[in-house]
Amino acid sequence: MSGIGVLREGPLHAAVKDLLARPGDVTEVKYGRYVIDLVRADGELVEVQTGGFSPLGPKLDALLDEHRMRIVHPVPAQRRIIRVDANGEVLSSRRSPLKGEVWDVFDRLVSFPSLLAHPNLTVEVLLCAEDHIRAPEAGRSRSGRRRRDPGERRLTEVVGSEVLASPADCAALLPDALRAEPFTTRELATAVGCRMILAQRIAYCLRGMEVLTDAGKRGRAPLHVIAA
Structure with a gap:
């Protein structure tokens, strides 16, 4: 040693x-x-x-x-x-x-x-x-x-x-509640139970891994969807 x-x-x-x-x-x-x-x-x-x-x-x-x-x-x-x-x-x-x-x-x-x-x-x-x-x-x-x-x-x-x-392991962490519909970062924070700033970083990372993709906007809030 x-x-x-x-x-x-x-x-x-x-x-x-x-x-x-x-x-x-x-x-x-x-x-x-x-x-x-x-x-x-x-x-x-x-x-x-x-x-x-x-x-x-x-x-x-x-x-x-x-x-x-x-x-x-x-x-x-x-x-x-x-x-x-x-x-x-x-x-x-x-x-x-x-x-x-x-x-x-x-x-x-x-x-x-x-x-x-x-x-x-x-x-x-x-x-x-x-x-x-x-x-x-x-x-x-x-x-x-x-x-x-x-x-x-x-x-x-x-x-x-x-x-x-792998990115697939990260995708598997996402709650089932987020799999049916596009969601905002704030909805990600609620589903995961974390602060908004951490949810923003989670979304950023998952987009970089191509786990999440764009799904338009709801009002001013960008929407994410889990990639197929």
Whole structure:
């Protein structure tokens, strides 16, 4: 096992990488000028990405045509917010009302939505239970904004997963309620149960994958229809 890049990874990234490793796999492998998080014994290259996907662009451009690659993206389906002091003593703990779902990955896929049609690329969404470790509340800045400590994400359990290996896998996620008639982005948001901005990104990605096509307008709102 190499130590390349290990010092830069956070606890969530490290925990997911350890969870994914199987006998015969190797971590932190150098491919040219790139370092791969995990190389499977069967040759698949695995990248754990806890944040945005855009930093992976150059690596995918260089390696994807010649190698099978998997992006593993952890989404916090359950989370606790734990406040600790400077010595690491727990000050408070509460369960967050925010619950991530598989749809959250489309917030990341906007970087390269059409690339999921590449036969060598798979995106795996891990639905996780996480602890978010943060410093005490820091009050407000002079502008009145609340100061927020982004803290650390720590994995406690994987509660589910969804593998997206093609545009068809993404199409299969769409609720049945959207299959009979053309729909607006707002109706997509309602059917999926997400914020409007995420629904806009879902629609953008699915159009880039040619899962959705234009179906005119209803008033000023563009209509989408699932491609046959």
